[in-house]
Amino acid sequence: MKIIETTNLTKFYGKNKGIEDVSLSINEGEIFGFIGPNGAGKSTTIRLLLSLIYPTSGKATIFGKNCFKYGHEIRNDIGYLPSEVFYYDKMRVKELLKYSASFYKGDHSKRIIELADIMELDLNRKIDELSYGNKKKVGIVQGLLHQPKLIILDEPTSGLDPLMQQKFFDLILEENKKGATVFFSSHILGEVQKLCNRVAIIREGHIVKIEDIKTLRNDNYKKVSIRTSNHNQKVFAIEGISNIEQVDGEINFFFNGDINVLLSLITKHKVNDVIIEEPTLEEIFMHYYK
């Protein structure tokens, strides 16, 4: 069974496009990355999945159930960490977590203490006294306390220091090992690269590409820089080259195609130095955005 499945999910805010024709299919046990710049439609997609907003057209199911009809049932098994965490200011952390836990079946008080320990969160503080990062920690504990089968993270690491980020990633990986599926939205590629198995790239409301993280990184894209006295970059204008630029004596470009063609081309010219390397996900990402 697919954990999340959307078909041509579309949301317009009046005339403004939120997302259009987003089709995703996420398997059980996956850590699925969802990357795109701010305003690309990541949060819109997530809010649709949580039925906080309703689609203009298209379908979405979670655990095989229609998100918009059975939202309240589905949410029993979803843990959600929003990008910005807002809670009832006047409550204490402990009260808020207890309140949140009261909506889920079973006793979760042990798990709350466990998670708060890991995230070094003081349960006795008042919400409105907390810093941004500490509020985020409350969000993490609140999102995970009921051992959800699906964890939805929307830019989860903003506000957390690197040490806490690591602890948080470990926590997510641990939940994943126990069987939880993770939907991880972010605009920071490094963290997606670290955690995810597959990734969807979203841009201006459209899914540009869904790929295995390895394929995406390999995808035959090579980053090439050639140092040469021949300053005519046009000699490298062959099929498969993109983003060509010339800085001083260096010609840089991306190459996607038969590497032999490129090599034979290079040997025809007098070059001082050649670097052919794997582009980072970041660079591939930039490429998709051109």
Next chain:
Amino acid sequence: MNIILRELRASIKSMAIWCGVFTVLIFMYMSEFSAYANNEEMLAVLDGMPEAMLEAFQMNSFNLTTLTGFYGILFTYFILMLSIHAILKGNSIISKEERDRTVEFTLVLPIKRSKVVIGKLIAVIINCIIIDVFLYGIILFSIQSYLPEENFMEFLLLLFASTFIMQMLFLSLGIMFGCAMKQYKRSGYLGISIILISYVLSIVSGLSKKLEFLKYITPFKFFDTAVIKNEMALDWKYILISFTIIVICLTIGLITYKKRDLYI
């Protein structure tokens, strides 16, 4: 259940303030009443006032020098205050989630939106009842040193019954605005405007026979304190109208809230 308790806990402070305000008001008015009570000269002064003014402020129907008359007039204002409380509370208890951006927490919990609204509605109803009971207690305490007229206690209970119906009516309007409108600021303004317009209409309708039809439009004329005093009963016709409005408002609120995009 947890929603009701949380909302009640969150509104303890505002309830305490309302109770405090009523305590102060009652004692202020009672010290004023001590000057009026059975005072013949006062009656003479009142008789000398222009007819229209007396009519507008209902002083024609009430004898200010008796407890019945005094509270009959006071309650017009209490009902106004409690109606404002009810409509604002009804509106804000729904819209505050969007204002404070807590929707992304509350409505991601495994609970239907309609249950959230009903929980909140019950919390405000309890809130209103607590304030009413408190006000009733304070009034009983304040009249200890006077000998109430024969029908006063019955009259007072009828006043509270009409107050409660008005509270529920405006509460359901407030809930409807909070549920139906995405823009929480506008729904608050709309609530206050409706109250003020209805109140002004209720005063205007007393000024001239030609404007009497307004009494069907403004809820503040549904249970006219003067009529209650004379009839010693609430008009069933208006109880039914109020009940219908309440049911319609809550239904519209529940349906629209279930279907609309939350404002995040």
